């Protein structure tokens with residue numbers, strides 16, 4: 001099979017609206033990554049939310065696509081900062097990803113379009129698999145290898161210019177793409193600890209540690225929460241961006257969202273499935289249905305914030 005050059009893929013990806021594009025070979029230094037994944041799981045009773053396979057399997061891209069030759073990582077930024085700032089006692093806040101159009105759908109559409117364009121260049125040849133936050137693969141490790149950013153103390157992959165408010169999409173392909181291999185970026189937080197201080201529950205620690213049991217993003221999306229966990233919700237109805245909003249790297253392109261981020265708890269508690277579909281049917285929390293927002297508003301009503 002003939003190959004193509006990275007410049008062609010980059011140009012087409014940028015035209016489609018991707019802000020970040022990078023490439024890497026599918027071979028990883030699995031020992032280092034495996035140890036990091038194992039260490040994280042060990043801090044959290046052996047589990048990563050939403051992920052059910054072993055670290056070894058997560059890192060071996062050949063188990064996902066045996067014929068793989070090149071990995072393409074893509075980043076698409078979103079508006080991080082909410083229009084409204086303060087939340088009163090009878091209100092709750094949605095994270096950026098919950099109020100915008102579902103990033104899985106946005107990224108998938110664009111990645112499919114990119115694949116179509118690459119296939120055209122290849123006269124129909126080549127096989128492709130695309131992923132966005134929906135598979136065992138570790139999106140941030142792949143994107144890091146492709147040069148899309150460095151690991152921040154808030155766990156986010158941060159691009160030095162674009163910040164961390166971007167979603168990651170991954171395309172695996174058997175097309176040999178020739179590209180200049182970048183050196184993955186080293187941690188660049190230096191002595192900053194703003195995210196650690198901004199986390200409402202002190203869930204983050206030095207050394208990239210995160211206590212999932214205190215992370216609002218995890219708890220507000222979780223199916224069942226126990227009374228102890230419900231004490232950690234603070235002002236959040238779904239998701240949490242506090243550790244990103246605090247990060248100075250996000251101030252270079254501070255995009256403010258046009259959509260509502262603060263909602264009355266009474267309104268949320270009385271949501272019908274129909275109203276939920278009308279308002280949030282296209283968002284990334286649509287798959288959860290109205291019940292989770294009703295439950296979370298009930299928890300916020302009881303809490304003192």
Ligand code: B12
Nearest residue numbers: 040095133138139140155156157167168208217218239240
């Ligand atoms: C499970 C999961 C969660 C869980 C756990 C998050 C976590 N920090 O692990 C919960 C529900 C809490 C969550 C929350 C959020 N998530 Co999430 N989540 C995932 C998912 C499905 C797997 C992540 C995972 O495997 N975690 C386990 C840990 C060990 O892996 P890791 O954090 O990716 O990487 C760490 C280590 O591997 C290590 N590391 C690895 N290699 C190296 C190399 C070097 C040199 C260094 C120093 C460190 C290092 O450092 C990293 C930080 O600890 C991914 C999608 C995917 N399939 O990968 C999305 C993903 C990570 N989530 C994403 C987002 C946007 C969010 C939220 C911002 C959503 C929100 N607003 O509420 C929050 C952010 C919370 C936070 N501070 O991390 C994006 C991140 C994009 C980015 N720019 O980083 C992803 C990639 C989805 C996507 N495709 O866009 N998420």
Ligand code: SF4
Nearest residue numbers: 199215216240242243
């Ligand atoms: S998402 Fe919220 S709760 Fe989770 S680590 Fe970041 S600031 Fe803390």
Ligand code: SF4
Nearest residue numbers: 152153189192195247
């Ligand atoms: S707030 Fe500071 S410590 Fe946290 S990720 Fe951003 S630069 Fe790193």
